[in-house]
Amino acid sequence: MCASSCEKDLYAVLGANPSESTEELRHRYQQLVLKCHPDRLSGHSSSEAEMGLKRFLEVDAAWKILSDENKRRDYDLLRRAHDLKQDWPVDSTVFLEDMIWNNDERLYTHCCRCGGAFIIDEEEVQEETLRSSSQEEEQTTRGQSKGVIVCCDTCSLSVYVTWTNLPQS
Structure with missing residues (x-):
């Protein structure tokens, strides 16, 4: 898993939260892919098509990690470790x-x-x-x-x- 996947919240990319099931994530992924698939945006301006392609690749990359049980677990652990390293008020x-x-x-x-x-x-x-x-x-x-x-x-x-x-x- 690359470092950039930890920098960007993959759940936010799919408009989801970590407590959602894989099936719920799949549904969100499918909805997003239908909206931003490059074939669907071929008649739009080049900047819109480029933004759509970028969004499509981002959604697809998030899904590839979150759809795999082992990769999702590893990602969740990385998120947790990152959260723990934040500047929290210490009691x-x-x-x-x-x-x-x-x-x-x-x-x-x-x-x-x-x-x-x-x-x-x-x-x-x-x-x-x-x-x-x-x-x-x-x-x-x-x-x-x-x-x-x-x-x-x-x-x-x-x-x-x-x-x-x-x-x-």
Whole structure:
């Protein structure tokens, strides 16, 4: 999947939302293709035909990703990761050492005031630690903390989870 598909909201291209079924997406795709298919716009001005072709290709590219279950799942994960990297207001800072470690699932949790949870898995902690360690120019002091923003799995709150050393699990 190319980077441009993550930059443009494929659901918006089809005039849909992520909760719609593949069948509902197919219906939207078919309606859009009928409106902007190049054969249908052949009698229009060259600029209208060119805009129609561009729209047709955009709709077709979105459908090719969203119609395939695996590609759609991957796209949804990329969208979620992109959303989590946005500048969200952070409710508080939580130290990884203060979170609850679940050894079976290999993840840390912290309860949210809404009753939900902030969850970060061991792999994400390790990836962030490695990423931070590879950026030596940003680390000016020894033991500088590393961290990520984690959103609640129920509400819109987010916390900054931080740690100074990779936790021993």
